[in-house]
Amino acid sequence: MASILTNTSAMAALSTLRSISSSMEDTQNRISTGMRVGSASDNAAYWSIATTMRSDNAALSSVTDALGMGAAKVDTAYSGMEAAIDVVTEIKAKIVAATEEGVDAAKVQEEIDQLQDQLLSIAESASFNGENWIAGEAGTKTVVTGFVRASDGTVSVKTSDYTLTDAADGTLLFADDGSGGLDTGTGILGTAGTNGNTVYGLDISSMDATALGNALSDVEDALTAMTSAASSLGSMSTRIDLQSDFVAELSDSIEAGIGRLVDADMNEESTRLKALQTQQQLAIQALSIANSDSQNILSLFR
Incomplete structure (x- = not known):
């Protein structure tokens, strides 16, 4: 019609x-x-997942920054400890040289004095952003190592601790005396060893062969403690490096996953x-x- x-x-x-x-x-x-899913009205489920994962990725970015800060602190401490080990090794060599007959121990001590001053300089300089892990107060330092979303939806920040102690077998070269300076009588280099000698206060100018042997033994003990501390710092540095690589790869994977959902x-x-x-x-x-x-x-x- x-x-x-x-x-x-x-x-x-x-x-x-x-x-x-x-x-x-x-x-x-x-x-x-x-984007094919730009709002909840496009696909509520995918939009919700993508929004949550973007939030997690932002948190991972903060974790990456925190890992970088932690790595800088650990690497600074490790570099200081490694330099100190080299100096103490040189002191050890000087003591061995002083045991030779006819060697002027007073002249050797002059060299050791310079090395001792270098130890203090290293300890004071190994600081990053105001934190010194080899010269300062005893305590626990915490480094952020991860961000985790559990299967039940709860989130948490993972950390790793590094304990500083001024005992002879600890990790501080020198302890903080609380007056704004370092207490050179405590810490690995200031605490007297089994035979009563300290690396920082060592004076061999008037020692006999027996005393030199005892001093050498005490310096060796200090080196053992320093090596152990450096090993701990190195292990933490490796852990942080591995975690940094993982976080970077995880962030990329999450970003790719979001793209598959909404791009x-x-x-x-x-x-x-x-x-x-x-x-x-x-x-x-x-x-x-x-x-x-x-x-x-x-x-x-x-």
């Missing part, structure tokens, strides 16, 4: 055109943003847009033909 009041063909063509225009709007939005396939979207543009042109043509039907009725009255 032909009617001038109700053009069903035009209504159908218009409905089709509106549907195509809506699809084009969605496709153009995906192309412009690069638009630009090849697919561009192909869809081209098809929709063609459909839109055809729909416009169909609507134009449907609208011209009412004009054809006029010919019946001529």
Whole structure:
């Protein structure tokens, strides 16, 4: 039936055109943003997962920064301890040289005095951001090592502790005396060994062979303690390096996973847009033909 009041063909063509225009709007939005899930209305489940994982990735970025700070502190302490070991090794060599008959022990002690001053300089200088792990107060230092989301959804920050002690078998070369300086009478280099000698206060200028042997033994004990402390610092440094690599890889994996959930396939979207543009042109043509039907009725009255 032909009617001038109700053009069903035009209504159908218009409905089709509106549907195509809506699809084009969605496709153009995906192309412009690069995302197929940009809001919760697009896909509530994927949007929720992606939002949570982006939050976790931001936390991992902070963990990376914290690991970098921790690594700098540990590496600074390790470098100081390693330098101190070299100096104490040199002191050990001087003591051995002083045991030779005819050697002027006073002259050797002058060299040892310089090495002792160097030990104090190393200890005072091995500081990063105001923290000194080989010369300072005894206590526990904490380094952030990870961020974990458990299977039940709870989150936590993982840390690793490093204990500083000023005992002879500890990790501090010198302890803090609380007056803004270092107490050179405590710590690995200041505490007297089994035979009563300290590395920092050692004076061999008037020692006999027996006393030199005892001094050598005490210096060797100090070296053992320093080597143990350096080993602990080295192990922590390795742990931090491994964790840093893992966090970087984990962050990349999370970012890739988010992309798989919400990113638009630009090849697919561009192909869809081209098809929709063609459909839109055809729909416009169909609507134009449907609208011209009412004009054809006029010919019946001529």
